Amino acid sequence: MHRHDTYAIGRTLAGVQSFSYRRNLRNSLPGNTIVLHPDEPHDGQAGTDEGFRYRMIYVEPVLIQNVLGGRALPFLEGGVTTDPRLAAATATLLQHVSLPLEPLEQSDALTDLARALAAVAGSPARHSRGDFLAARRAREFLHANCTRVVTLDELEAATGRDRWSLSNDFRMFYGTSPYRYLTMRRLDAVRHMLLAGRSLADAAAAAGFADQSHMTRHFSRTFGLTPGRWLRVARAVRRD
Structure with a gap:
């Protein structure tokens, strides 16, 4: 014991x-x-x-x-x-x-x-009014820096809000967490680059992922398809 x-x-x-x-x-x-x-x-x-x-x-x-x-x-x-x-x-x-x-x-x-x-x-919920301005500053910061690793200290400095309160603010006003929002912006960039003819490895690096496998895990988890399979489907739809 x-x-x-x-x-x-x-x-x-x-x-x-x-x-x-x-x-x-x-x-x-x-x-x-x-x-x-x-x-x-x-x-x-x-x-x-x-x-x-x-x-x-x-x-x-x-x-x-x-x-x-x-x-x-x-x-x-x-x-x-x-x-x-x-x-x-x-x-x-x-x-x-x-x-x-x-x-x-x-x-x-x-x-x-x-x-x-x-x-x-079964803990009772505690409701907060949130800080919309802090959430908006965080969103703008994530957009401007989505192709690199963003630290918690940077988000705190950009918003004037501690990381845990900011996480609650962001979820309240944008319906998702800061990291998932950042990941979606990276995946948006990957999809655009793949359609433009970039390789999987190049697109992953340019979008801020650690490597191709890191990008592929997030891509498959989010869209239900591997990047290669998604690209084939997207090209077929464009031809039709």
């Missing part, structure tokens, strides 16, 4: 992941999300002879609190959940370590996680 002063949040990838938590034995199956509250004793072992695989991240409560702004820390009683909101909210943070996150991408993912934890735990 051991404990952390952080949230331990993970996903079982294969097998049965068993652990003692709050006086009961819990079993997590592939695809389940594990949420262990700070300072709760637990252990961990394989639930069958076949063993198991999992990924886990450790999130400081202060990061969750920065998003929730003074609400009580969310608590999930059972330690294991199949709730699709948490599965979606943890997908980015639980990616393989070979896929590094940009600063804005990590901030967005932490915001998604905190909001999902609060929603699944």
Whole structure:
């Protein structure tokens, strides 16, 4: 048995992941999300002879609190959940370590996680009027700098708003997060360049993606097609 002063949040990838938590034995199956509250004793072992695989991240409560702004820390009683909101909210943070996150991408993912934890735990919502001018300044800054990595410090300096409040502002007034908005502008640029005859690698680099595979992951996730397949369809539509 051991404990952390952080949230331990993970996903079982294969097998049965068993652990003692709050006086009961819990079993997590592939695809389940594990949420262990700070300072709760637990252990961990394989639930069958076949063993198991999992990924886990450790999130400081202060990061969750920065998003929730003074609400009580969310608590999930059972330690294991199949709730699709948490599965979606943890997908980015639980990616393989070979896929590094940009600063804005990590901030967005932490915001998604905190909001999902609060929603699944039934925490009462806190409504904010938001700051439209800050959100608009952020949008203008992202447009002007969409082909490079934008840091959180830069957004704070450009808007005069702290990163967590700004994230809420942006979602309130533009319906998406700053990083997803930035990614869509990059993908718009990629599509225009591909139609103009640029190669996949050139388009990815010019649009600000780390490399072609980075661009392809975002393109396929957003449009449901690989860039090459999308280009063939787009050219066929143009001919028709």
